[in-house]
Amino acid sequence: MSSVAEKQERLARVFDTDVWPVYGRRFAQLLLRELDLRPAAAVLEIGCATGELTLELARRLDEASQVTALELSPPLATRAQAKVAATPRTRRRVSIVQTATPLHPTLVLPDITFDVCISNLGLADAPEPQRTVAELANMLKPGGELLLTVPLRGTWGELLDILREALRDARRTEALAALDAYVAAFPDGETCARWLEDAGLSSVEIAVDRWEILFGSAREFFFAPFIHLGPLSRWKQIAGRGDEMQDIFFFVKQAIDAYFEGRAFPVTIAGACVKGRKKIATP
Numbered sequence: 001m002s003s004v005a006e007k008q009e010r011l012a013r014v015f016d017t018d019v020w021p022v023y024g025r026r027f028a029q030l031l032l033r034e035l036d037l038r039p040a041a042a043v044l045e046i047g048c049a050t051g052e053l054t055l056e057l058a059r060r061l062d063e064a065s066q067v068t069a070l071e072l073s074p075p076l077a078t079r080a081q082a083k084v085a086a087t088p089r090t091r092r093r094v095s096i097v098q099t100a101t102p103l104h105p106t107l108v109l110p111d112i113t114f115d116v117c118i119s120n121l122g123l124a125d126a127p128e129p130q131r132t133v134a135e136l137a138n139m140l141k142p143g144g145e146l147l148l149t150v151p152l153r154g155t156w157g158e159l160l161d162i163l164r165e166a167l168r169d170a171r172r173t174e175a176l177a178a179l180d181a182y183v184a185a186f187p188d189g190e191t192c193a194r195w196l197e198d199a200g201l202s203s204v205e206i207a208v209d210r211w212e213i214l215f216g217s218a219r220e221f222f223f224a225p226f227i228h229l230g231p232l233s234r235w236k237q238i239a240g241r242g243d244e245m246q247d248i249f250f251f252v253k254q255a256i257d258a259y260f261e262g263r264a265f266p267v268t269i270a271g272a273c274v275k276g277r278k279k280i281a282t283p
Helices: 003-034 052-060 074-085 129-138 157-169 173-185 189-198 218-223 232-239 242-259
Strands: 042-046 066-071 094-098 114-120 140-151 201-215 265-278
Touching (some): 003 052, 003 074, 003 114, 003 140, 003 201, 003 265, 042 052, 052 094, 052 114, 074 094, 114 129, 129 140, 129 189, 157 242, 157 265, 189 201, 189 265, 201 218, 218 242, 218 265
Parallel strands (some): 042 066, 042 114, 066 094, 114 140
Antiparallel strands (some): 140 265, 201 265
């Protein structure tokens, strides 16, 4: 089994217990607060993971609505499919599709197919989020709505500040530049809104929320599944390889436990839900 496939399997095993409750659910709640329910809606979800949000959408929508959910990871998609199959009330109205690309060409063509397109954190690692937003906008019917949740700049701020200090003390100039680029890649609210506006959507709105996740120690933080199977590998890439990387993270762990001795280590998450509506052409 490849390292990617192994990581996907490990993530799928702990997603519902250690990732969704700690991280994904809070973003999903933000999205659900902004969602305007409509009757007989055709809904597309990008990046459904194990289907928690998918099933919640199906429960809230009426019996005439249909939800099509795409997921890149085969183990996550398999678990989502099993949940749908075990839920008689929603199984007729929900389709989980494991796809090799974020947008499955044979599934979503032709354009102008959906009343609602949503993505809960599906754009977080997209190399070209603006292009993905434009493709999603093309799939909306006139008057249809697009809703996206994304982590904003400032997420992981406390950890990244300590990592920056470690790199600076070690005089790791290239790694510091890589860290700055990583931080800059997180969008702000205005950037997210511009993605939708550039895709031709109107009535663009953004809702922002900030919260903290508390950890008892550096070990608890780095071994939390949503960290260990999530951004940690990218942070390690920034720090370097081999002994260089190990030394940097030894310093980071020591610094966390020293700075926050006797109290929790708080890590900030900044989340946004941005939504926009496809214009209805006037005659």
